[in-house]
Amino acid sequence: MGIIKTLNRKFLKIKDSTLFKKNLSLNDKKIIITGSNSGIGLSLIKGLSNSNQILAFVNKNSEEVEKLLVENINFIKCDFSNLENINKHQELITAFNANIIINCVATFGSESNKVENINLSEYQNVINTNVLSQFALIQNCLKSKSLDIIINISSEMGSLSSNKNGGHYLYRTTKSFFNSISKNLSIDLEDEQINVFCIHPGSVKTKLNSGGLVHPEVVAKKIINICVENKNKFSGKFIDVDKNILDW
Numbered sequence: 001m002g003i004i005k006t007l008n009r010k011f012l013k014i015k016d017s018t019l020f021k022k023n024l025s026l027n028d029k030k031i032i033i034t035g036s037n038s039g040i041g042l043s044l045i046k047g048l049s050n051s052n053q054i055l056a057f058v059n060k061n062s063e064e065v066e067k068l069l070v071e072n073i074n075f076i077k078c079d080f081s082n083l084e085n086i087n088k089h090q091e092l093i094t095a096f097n098a099n100i101i102i103n104c105v106a107t108f109g110s111e112s113n114k115v116e117n118i119n120l121s122e123y124q125n126v127i128n129t130n131v132l133s134q135f136a137l138i139q140n141c142l143k144s145k146s147l148d149i150i151i152n153i154s155s156e157m158g159s160l161s162s163n164k165n166g167g168h169y170l171y172r173t174t175k176s177f178f179n180s181i182s183k184n185l186s187i188d189l190e191d192e193q194i195n196v197f198c199i200h201p202g203s204v205k206t207k208l209n210s211g212g213l214v215h216p217e218v219v220a221k222k223i224i225n226i227c228v229e230n231k232n233k234f235s236g237k238f239i240d241v242d243k244n245i246l247d248w
Contacts, residue, residue, distance in 0.1 A: 023221045024228035027051045032098045032141065034080070034134060035105030036065050039206035040153060043220035044102060049073050055096050057105065057137075080105050080133035081125040086140075093140040100149045100227060101141055103134045109170030123170055130174035135181060142189075149227055150189075150196045152182045159238065161247040179238060179248060186236030195235035197226060200246055 029052045035041040036056035042065055045056055049070045057078050058065055065075070076092070078085045086093075109126040112118060134152070141147050156162055158175025182198035189196060201219045205212030222241035226234070238246045 024225045025051065026100075026224060026228055029053070029099045030097055030146070031055070031100045031102065032093070032096065032137065033057070033102045033104060034137065035103070035153075036075075037061055038064060039104070040201060040204060040216045040219055040223070041065075041102075041104035043216040044104070044223065045073065046217075047220050047224055053096075055093070055098065080129040081107070083128050083132050083136060086133045086136045090140050093137060094143045096141075097144045097146040098141045099146055100151070101138060101147070102151045102153070102223065102227075103137070104153045105134065106130050106153070106155075106171075106175075108168075109174075111168060113167035113169075115169070118169055126170040126174055127177070130171075131178045131181065134178065138185070147192075147194050149230060150182075150185060150194065151223065151227065152178055152196070152198050153223075154179055154182070154198050154200055154238065156200045156240075156246060159247055182238075183236055183248070190235070195230055195232055197234055198236075198238050199223065199226070200238065200240045202240060 026048060031048055031052050032055045033041050033044050034057040036045055036058045045054060045065060045068065048054060049068065049072050052072065054073045056065060056073055056075050057080075058075055059079055060077060062075065062077060076089055078089065080086070107126055107129045110119065110122055138150060155171070155175045157168065157172050158179050160176060163172065179198055182196050186196035201223075203211075203213040204216050204219050205214065206216060219241055226241070226243065234243060238248050240246060
C-alpha cells in the first residue's frame with residue numbers, strides 16, 4: 001500500500017506539471033507585440049501569427065522576425081528609446097483597433113552598481129524604452145475603444161520587497177516604475193472591463209539574459225494561456241507565468 005500511495009503521489013505531481021497542461025490558442029484577435037525581434041516577443045509572434053492579426057514593433061535588428069513572411073503581420077521599425085518615434089505612429093496604432101497589447105520590449109542599460117557612475121542621459125533612454133514609449137502605445141490603443149487585455153512583461157528585479165542586493169539602477173527602477181503604472185491602469189480601466197496583467201516571465205534565455213534557464217517558447221505559450229483565460233482576479237496583480245502572485 002505504501003508503494004501504491006507513493007506512486008499515486010508522483011503521478012499527481014506529474015499530472016499537475018506543464019506536460020499535462022493544455023496549450024490554449026487565441027483566434028481572430030488583433031494583437032500588438034513590442035520587442036518582437038527576439039526572445040519572448042519573437043516566440044509570441046510565432047505562436048500567434050497564423051490565426052490573428054499582428055502589429056509587431058521591431059528595432060533595426062529585425063532579421064529573424066522578418067523571415068517569418070506571414071501575411072497577418074505588419075512590421076513597424078521603431079526605436080523606443082526616443083518617445084517621438086511612437087508619436088509618429090499614433091494614427092496607425094489607433095486605426096489598428098487592437099484587442100490585446102503585449103509589451104515585451106526592454107533594455108537593461110548600464111550594469112554599473114556605483115551611483116556616482118550612472119549616466120543620466122542613458123537613464124532617460126532606458127526610461128523611454130522600458131516605460132514611457134510603452135505607456136504612449138497604451139494611450140493610443142485606448143482611443144480605439146477595442147482593447148480587452150494589456151500584458152506588461154516585467155521582472156522580479158522590479159519588486160521593491162524582493163530587492164536585497166541593490167545595484168542595476170536603470171533596469172530595476174524602470175521595471176518598478178512600469179509595475180506601478182500597470183497597477184494603476186488595472187484600477188482605472190476596470191470599469192471598461194480591460195484586464196491588465198503584469199508578468200514576471202522567470203529566468204528566460206534571451207539577449208538580455210544569456211544565462212536564462214527557460215526557453216522563450218515555453219514562456220510564450222504560458223502567456224498565451226493567460227490571455228485566453230483572461231481572469232480578472234489576476235488583473236492588477238504582479239504574477240509569474242504560472243500565475244503565482246508575487247510581492248510588489
